[in-house]
Amino acid sequence: MSEKATDTPGLVLRHPDGSSFRFDPGALCLELLPTGGPGPLAYFEVLNEPADLVRWAEESRLPGGFAAEAEAEAEAGLVVSAAEVADARALRDALWRLAEGHVRGVPPGPDDLATLNDAAAHPPLTARLTADGGRAWAAGGTGTGLLSTVARDAVDLFTGAHAHRIRVCGAHDCRLLFVDTSRPGKRRWCSMERCGNRAKVRAHRARLTADDE
Numbered sequence: 278m279s280e281k282a283t284d285t286p287g288l289v290l291r292h293p294d295g296s297s298f299r300f301d302p303g304a305l306c307l308e309l310l311p312t313g314g315p316g317p318l319a320y321f322e323v324l325n326e327p328a329d330l331v332r333w334a335e336e337s338r339l340p341g342g343f344a345a346e347a348e349a350e351a352e353a354g355l356v357v358s359a360a361e362v363a364d365a366r367a368l369r370d371a372l373w374r375l376a377e378g379h380v381r382g383v384p385p386g387p388d389d390l391a392t393l394n395d396a397a398a399h400p401p402l403t404a405r406l407t408a409d410g411g412r413a414w415a416a417g418g419t420g421t422g423l424l425s426t427v428a429r430d431a432v433d434l435f436t437g438a439h440a441h442r443i444r445v446c447g448a449h450d451c452r453l454l455f456v457d458t459s460r461p462g463k464r465r466w467c468s469m470e471r472c473g474n475r476a477k478v479r480a481h482r483a484r485l486t487a488d489d490e
Contacts, residue, residue, distance in 0.1 A: 287299055287300060287301030287302075287338075288300055288301070288308060288311070288336060288337075290311050293320065293321065296471075298468045298470040298471040299468055299470055300453065300455075300467055300468045300471075301455070301468075302453070302454065302455040302456065302467075303439075303455050303456030303457070303458045304430060304431075304434050304455075304456050305337060305338050305339065305426070305427055305430040306372055306427050306428070306430045306431035306434055307372075307376065307434075307443075307454050307455060307456065308333075308337050308338060309333070309337075309365070309368070309369045309372060309427055310369060310372060310373055310376070310453070310454060311453065312324050312329075312333060312369060313366065313369065314369065314370055314373045315370040315373060315374070318373065318452070322366075324362055324365055324366055324369070325362070326359070326362060327357035327358060327359060327361070327362055327420070328357075329362070330357045330361065330362050330365050330420055330423070331355050331357055334355055334423055339402075339414070339426070340412045341404070341407075341411060341412040341413035341414055354414065354416055354417075354418065355414070355418045355419070355420075355423065356417065356418070356419055356420070357419070357420035357423070358419075358420060361419065361420025361421055361423075361424070362420070364396070364420065364421070364424055365420065365423075365424055367392055368392055368393065368396050368424050368427065368428060371388075371389035371392040371393055372389075372393070372431055374386060374389050375389050375390070375393060375431070375435070376443060376454045377445065377452075377454070379435060379440070379443055380443055380444065380445055380454070393428050393431055393432070394428075394432075396424045396425055396427070396428035397425055397428035397429045397431075397432055398425070399421050399422065399424070399425040400422060400425060401422055401425040401426040401429055402414050402415075402418045402422045402423055402425075402426045403415040403418070403422075434456065439456050439457075439458060442456055442457040442458070442462060443455075443456055443457075444456075444457050444464065444465075446465075446466055446467035446472050447465040447466055447472070448466065448467070448472035448475065451467055451471075451472050453467035455467060
């Protein structure tokens with residue numbers, strides 16, 4: 278479960294255990310991963326119906342909103358079908374395997390590659406300029422267009438300047454992936470609020486134990 282933390286990129290992830298923390302994966306495609314995943318990651322599944330995918334889009338780093346055009350108020354800003362929710366889960370699971378394989382230097386699996394490229398082949402969401410100089414998405418966007426936008430972002434990420442900076446959180450019990458866009462390139466944790474803070478606590482306790490010996 279997630280919600281937009283602030284106007285800056287990043288999400289507030291809500292763990293099933295009740296805890297929450299801010300997480301900025303640095304890329305739209307990686308924001309989709311915390312919604313669930315293959316195998317044990319299914320425990321975190323939140324994409325169960327169309328409204329869930331719409332909510333994720335609204336909370337994601339996509340700029341602007343999905344409100345309907347003023348002259349077409351009857352149109353929904355983003356229309357998602359049950360089949361597109363299933364497609365979103367399939368794309369997300371493929372992205373998990375592709376991103377983790379990329380980090381390990383493993384070639385992409387043909388099925389996952391096909392899932393990504395098939396999604397990217399569809400027309401993406403259409404951006405528009407608003408009267409106040411902002412950016413929004415044209416009314417009538419579909420789940421397929423949303424997934425194309427996510428898939429194209431993934432293609433750009435895997436082939437772009439930060440491809441070598443895709444990382445897995447340094448905590449042994451966390452699989453969250455992020456792009457290290459920091460200038461020094463030394464980011465280790467998915468979030469300093471969660472895994473980074475836990476590491477500091479463990480290190481502090483280890484020092485206290487060593488001092489007592």
